[in-house]
Amino acid sequence: MSTIVPTPEGELRIERDFVDVTVAAEPDPNWVYTDQHGHEHRYHPGEGDHYPTLVTVMDEPYWCPDCEEEHQFDHLECRLCGEQISPGIRPGTPRKVPGMWAAYLNDEPISGEHADALLAAARESRGRP
Structure with a gap:
C-alpha cells in the first residue's frame, strides 16, 4: 500500500507491506x-x-x-x-497485519525519523496536532 503526503520539502511517499497471518x-x-x-x-x-x-x-x-x-x-x-x-x-x-515500511522524499529513500518529522510538519501546516 502506498500513501502520498505533500510536505514543504516535497512529495513524501510511504509504502507499507501487509503480511498475511491467516491461520x-x-x-x-x-x-x-x-x-x-x-x-x-x-x-x-x-x-x-x-x-x-x-x-x-x-x-x-x-x-x-x-x-x-x-x-x-x-x-x-x-x-x-x-x-x-x-x-x-x-x-x-x-487477516493481514501491517509489516515493513519504507519512506521516500521525491522518490529518494529517507529514514523513518525524517519521515516522522515531515509528517508532523505536514499535520502542523494543516492546523492539526
Whole structure:
C-alpha cells in the first residue's frame, strides 16, 4: 500500500507491506455438541477458557526417532464423564497485519525519523496536532 503526503520539502511517499497471518483453522464459534451421556459442550468466546466443560488430558509421551526427542500430545475430554471430545473448527478468517515500511522524499529513500518529522510538519501546516 502506498500513501502520498505533500510536505514543504516535497512529495513524501510511504509504502507499507501487509503480511498475511491467516491461520489454516480456527475454533468454530457456532460449535455445539452433546456427548453420549447427554452433557452439552459448546464454544465460549472471550479471553479465558473457550471450552469450560472440557479438560485437557496429556497422552503418553513417545520417543521420536526422526528428531531423537520425546514428544507428548494432548486431547480434550468431558469434565464429567471423560468422553474424548474434538471441538469444531472452521477455515481461518483472512487477516493481514501491517509489516515493513519504507519512506521516500521525491522518490529518494529517507529514514523513518525524517519521515516522522515531515509528517508532523505536514499535520502542523494543516492546523492539526
